[in-house]
Every structure is written in structure tokens, then in C-alpha cells.
Amino acid sequence: MVRLSRNRGEDTRRIMFVHALTVMNAIIIPMADGTEWFRGWMTVDSDGRISGLGEGDAPASQTGETVDAHGSFVAPGFVSAHSHIFTSGMRGMTPGENLYGWVGTQSSFISAADEDDIYWFTLHGCLDFITNGITSAYNFTDSRVVGRYDPATDRREIFSIRSERYLQRQVDAARDSGLRTVNSIRLDSEFQPADQAFGVFADAVAYVQSEVPPALNLGTSVFGAVQWSEAAGAARDEVRAMDTHGIGNQAHFLETSEALDQQREKFGWYEDAGALREGFLFGHFVHPDAYMAKKAASSGSGMVWQPTSNGRLGSGIADIVRYRGLGMPIGVGLDDQSCTDISDPFQNMRIGMYTQRALHQDASIIMPRDMMRLHTLGSAEALGVADRIGSLEVGKFADFVVVNPSNPDTGPVWDVYASYAFACGLRNLERVYIGGRLASESGRAVHPAADRVSDELHGRVRDAAAKTGLRLAW
Structure with a gap:
């Protein structure tokens, strides 16, 4: 001891x-x-x-x-370069669903959450990260836009749009936890007037800058969402936000084998918009073809690998050895608590090494030191913050x-x-x-709210589930 x-x-x-x-x-x-x-x-x-x-x-x-x-x-401390920390109360949800079925149920549940709920969900998730040795994270905040994506039609049904305070409370929770965080914000310009969408985005960037102490603030980023977008203009809007604020973008892309041709078509949207550059990251990037992989690498774009999440959701195995050979910056993330279930970086490292060794039938293809670097310094490099952490x-x-x-x-x-x-x-x-x-x-956070946060999470998850007709086992 x-x-x-x-x-x-x-x-x-x-x-x-x-x-x-x-x-x-x-x-x-x-x-x-x-x-x-x-x-x-x-x-x-x-x-x-x-x-x-x-x-x-x-x-x-x-x-x-x-x-x-x-x-x-x-x-x-471990660096999670791809995380959705508000999902801490959704572990074990849809245990047999692939990505689109899983995210559909998750979207239904979170539609009932309000500003206070999302604060406690996020704080619980941040403290969970910290107790498991994760000291810095790239966090995709939950969008103000409440809706559900249908891969069959490639459209997102919109139910409502929450207040800006819903975004801010997630920033507050990460700050209050003491976790160092990159706050990632979704633009959602497809679902509200462009001026309003860009205004809300600018407000969120300014809020992070003013309310998060510099030592905890690893920056802001665009939450890349073209995978779920209906038109190429979404990619151009994301690039506009990147250029306006001088920030990067991490885009969920080619994560699942579902509707794969549809996903691959949208790679060209990012390419034509000028998004591919240093500071642009592909989250997951499990299923690119040879051209996409080479183009991404030659542009300076990187990727973030989620070995546990990709296994849990049956998404596939990203060929990390191939990307390393192309010279891509590579980070590692824990993704959702609801699709890793235990935010365990040690497990994440082992699953990563084992799957790559099995894929390439070579036990030396990724060695322990390589994997440790990917989950620490490599993730910091991919996020552009290796001067401070990693x-x-x-x-x-x-x-x-x-x-x-x-x-x-x-x-x-x-x-x-x-x-x-x-x-x-x-x-x-x-x-x-x-x-x-x-x-x-x-295994226990020393945070002053450590005892309260668990009670808040359990009660608020039950209330939100009841509102949406979802049932907990207990």
C-alpha cells in the first residue's frame, strides 16, 4: 500500500x-x-x-x-482521445445491438434528460474516468438537438432543441471534476438557421474559455457528425467552424459495417470541403478503403482507435498497423461508458494488442510499450496537447x-x-x-461530491428512463 x-x-x-x-x-x-x-x-x-x-x-x-x-x-495518467462521458448511467444498455440500434436506444433515453441531469451524468462519468486512471479526455458533449438517426433513410428525425445551458452544464461538470478536457461541440447547422447554429457554437467556445481554468482546458473542437448528415453542406459548415475558431475536428467516421457504401460516399464531402489536414481526426475509421486511408494519412489527418468499443458493438477491427505504416497520428479512446461498460484503460490496451496480433497473426506486431504510448503520449500528440500531458x-x-x-x-x-x-x-x-x-x-475519488454523485445518477437515470418508457432491471 x-x-x-x-x-x-x-x-x-x-x-x-x-x-x-x-x-x-x-x-x-x-x-x-x-x-x-x-x-x-x-x-x-x-x-x-x-x-x-x-x-x-x-x-x-x-x-x-x-x-x-x-x-x-x-x-x-491515461489519455482518452475519444469519449462520450455523459453516458455513465447507460452501461449494459442494448447488450446485443450493433452501432445504429444501440445509439437509437441511447438517443431515446437521453431525450428525457434536462440541464441538471446532464450535469450529474457527466460528473459521474468524469469521476469514473479519474478513478480508473484516466487524467485527460477528449469529450464529445451531448448535442442540444434531440433526435434519432435512421440509417435506412440516412435522415435524422428531430424532436426538440434544448437551451444552450444544456451544453454549458456538461462543460461545468468536467471542470468541477478536475479532469483535463478537450470539449467537443456539435454544430448541428442542418437543424436550425445557420447564423443561429454558428452563434451557439461560438458561445460554447467562449464559455469554455471563460469558465474552465487554463490548466484544465485542453481546448475546444468540432464534434464531426457528417456520418449522420444528409447533405455535403454539413462538411463545409464544420470546416467554417474550424477555420473561424482555429480549432480541430474529430469526426465519427466509418465506424460500423452497416450502410457502409453510404458512409464511404461521405468521405468525399470532407475531402472536397478541405477538412483533411493536421488537427483533423477520424474517430474509429474501421472501414476505409485503400484510397481513403492513404489520403487521410498524406493530408496529416489522424485517427482515434477504440478497441473495446469496436468489439462490444461488433463494429470490426481497425487496422492500426496499416495506419502506423502510413504515418498517421493515432490516439486511443475509451469511447462511451455505455459501449465499454467499464472505463478500463488496462483492458482497452489488452484488447487492442490482442486483436491486432490476431488480425496480423504476429505476436510482435504491437508490443506493450507501443500500446502504452498510444494510450498516453500518442493520444496527447493526436489531440495536439503533448506539450502539456501524456x-x-x-x-x-x-x-x-x-x-x-x-x-x-x-x-x-x-x-x-x-x-x-x-x-x-x-x-x-x-x-x-x-x-x-x-x-x-x-478506486475511490477524493472529490467532495463523490458520495452524492452516485445517488444523483441513479435517481436521475430512473426518472429519465420512466419518461421514455425504458425499463431498468433494478
């Missing part, structure tokens, strides 16, 4: 303000390129950034908190996990990266730190 101590004689109030931290006796796994793991220490300054790393014993003179890791692994380096935010391979015991360590990625899991995750501050211990 990791033990926490304070230097004798220190003023506790001063320590709480400064938040200086020293981690000692650790197996440090920096994940920075050109570095390897080492036995040593790490210090964190009062701004929550890493101030020092070194082998052996920690410097003799220290202030603030000291964490003795007792030989545990200390590694970067690895343990001096000057970056001190977002890290403490993973104890001896509790429960996973046996002797033959290879540090293999032991971490293959043998360890949430059961071994003892502590999570964000900016040098303890955020979770032994």
Missing part, C-alpha cells in the same frame, strides 16, 4: 496551498521518447508541474508531501498513476512494460494524481 506522509514541522495550511510533492522509491515509466523506465524519484512544483526526475534516492531536502511508492510503477517530463503536468504489481501479487517482473500492460489492471491501481494532487485512492 502506498503511504502518504508530511515532513515534520511543516505548516499544514501552507502545504495545502503549495501542493509540492515528492514521489520516491518508484519504478518510473516516463513514456517520453528516448527514455526507459528507471528506479527513482519525481518532484512536483506548486503549479502542479513536474520539476524533477532522477534515478536512485530523492534529493535530501524536500518540502510538502512525500509519497513512498515502495517499488510500485509510476506512469503517466508523459512524465519536466515542465509537463504531474498527471500520473501509482500501480502496485504486488497488490494483488502479479508475480515476478520479467519485463516492466509487459507486466504493466499485460498483468496489471484496475485492481492494482492504488492512486491517481492530477497536477500533483491526489484525485483517487484505492
Whole structure:
């Protein structure tokens, strides 16, 4: 068990303000390129950034908190580069449906949620991420437009449009949780006057800028939705939003084998609109043809891989080896709690490695260190925030996990990266730190609302389900 101590004689109030931290006796796994793991220490300054790393014993003179890791692994917090965090109350929903059936039921349920509901759904999801070692996330906020997509007609039926506050409360929840977040916003220009849609989008970008502290704000992004759009103008509108605000775009695209020809046709919409560029990401990108893959890579576009979600929904296996060979930036995401069910980055890594090895019939095609990099530094690079997060380096935010391979015991360590990625899991995750501050211990968030958030989620999910005629088992 990791033990926490304070230097004798220190003023506790001063320590709480400064938040200086020293981690000692650790197996440090920096994940920075050109570095390897080492036995040593790490210090964190009062701004929550890493101030020092070194082998052996920690410097003799220290202030603030000291964490003795007792030989545990200390590694970067996981980065989920594709997430829908508001879905935390929908685990186990539609257990036998592929993408379109699953998202249809989810859309019916969420249509009954109001501004307060979506706050608590999102806060619960954020704390769930944090307790599982995810310290940064790209979050697709739920759209103001309430509707349901029909793949047979390639149209979206619109029921209503919520207030802007519905979007803002999701931003509030992520901020209040302490999770570092890219807030992704859907434009929905097809369903309301263009000036209004762009105005709402601009308001949301401004809200994030004004209401989220800089340390937690990893930026804003366009929630790419052309996969569900009826006309090519949707792609042009997304590009207009990208250019106006100087931001990127992550587009759900070619995720499922359902209506595949219809999806592939829309690749040309993005291409013709000028969307393909550095900072444009394809979320999923499971089923591109050879031209699409090469065009995306040559344009500087990247992709984000969701191995657990793609398996759960029967979507297919993205050929990550192929994309790496083309030079595409690649991130990894946990996607929805409702289609990964457990937001488990260790499971996500294993499923990713195992499926790629099976697909290529080569057990060395993705090694543990490769997979760890994809879920940390690689995801940060894909999102354009690797200067702040994704690895343990001096000057970056001190977002890290403490993973104890001896509790429960996973046996002797033959290879540090293999032991971490293959043998360890949430059961071994003892502590999570964000900016040098303890955020979770032994699977429980230290957030002041941790107890209340569960009650709020359960009650509000039941109420929303009742309004839409959906039934919970209990």
C-alpha cells in the first residue's frame, strides 16, 4: 500500500496551498521518447508541474508531501482521445445491438434528460474516468438537438432543441471534476438557421474559455457528425467552424459495417470541403478503403482507435498497423461508458494488442510499450496537447498513476512494460494524481461530491428512463 506522509514541522495550511510533492522509491515509466523506465524519484512544483526526475534516492531536502511508492510503477495518467462521458448511467444498455440500434436506444433515453441531469451524468462519468486512471479526455458533449438517426433513410428525425445551458452544464461538470478536457461541440447547422447554429457554437467556445481554468482546458473542437448528415453542406459548415475558431475536428467516421457504401460516399464531402489536414481526426475509421486511408494519412489527418468499443458493438477491427505504416497520428479512446461498460484503460490496451496480433497473426506486431504510448503520449500528440500531458517530463503536468504489481501479487517482473500492460489492471491501481494532487485512492475519488454523485445518477437515470418508457432491471 502506498503511504502518504508530511515532513515534520511543516505548516499544514501552507502545504495545502503549495501542493509540492515528492514521489520516491518508484519504478518510473516516463513514456517520453528516448527514455526507459528507471528506479527513482519525481518532484512536483506548486503549479502542479513536474520539476524533477532522477534515478536512485530523492534529493535530501524536500518540502510538502512525500509519497513512498515502495517499488510500485509510476506512469503517466491515461489519455482518452475519444469519449462520450455523459453516458455513465447507460452501461449494459442494448447488450446485443450493433452501432445504429444501440445509439437509437441511447438517443431515446437521453431525450428525457434536462440541464441538471446532464450535469450529474457527466460528473459521474468524469469521476469514473479519474478513478480508473484516466487524467485527460477528449469529450464529445451531448448535442442540444434531440433526435434519432435512421440509417435506412440516412435522415435524422428531430424532436426538440434544448437551451444552450444544456451544453454549458456538461462543460461545468468536467471542470468541477478536475479532469483535463478537450470539449467537443456539435454544430448541428442542418437543424436550425445557420447564423443561429454558428452563434451557439461560438458561445460554447467562449464559455469554455471563460469558465474552465487554463490548466484544465485542453481546448475546444468540432464534434464531426457528417456520418449522420444528409447533405455535403454539413462538411463545409464544420470546416467554417474550424477555420473561424482555429480549432480541430474529430469526426465519427466509418465506424460500423452497416450502410457502409453510404458512409464511404461521405468521405468525399470532407475531402472536397478541405477538412483533411493536421488537427483533423477520424474517430474509429474501421472501414476505409485503400484510397481513403492513404489520403487521410498524406493530408496529416489522424485517427482515434477504440478497441473495446469496436468489439462490444461488433463494429470490426481497425487496422492500426496499416495506419502506423502510413504515418498517421493515432490516439486511443475509451469511447462511451455505455459501449465499454467499464472505463478500463488496462483492458482497452489488452484488447487492442490482442486483436491486432490476431488480425496480423504476429505476436510482435504491437508490443506493450507501443500500446502504452498510444494510450498516453500518442493520444496527447493526436489531440495536439503533448506539450502539456501524456508523459512524465519536466515542465509537463504531474498527471500520473501509482500501480502496485504486488497488490494483488502479479508475480515476478520479467519485463516492466509487459507486466504493466499485460498483468496489471484496475485492481492494482492504488492512486491517481492530477497536477500533483491526489484525485483517487484505492478506486475511490477524493472529490467532495463523490458520495452524492452516485445517488444523483441513479435517481436521475430512473426518472429519465420512466419518461421514455425504458425499463431498468433494478
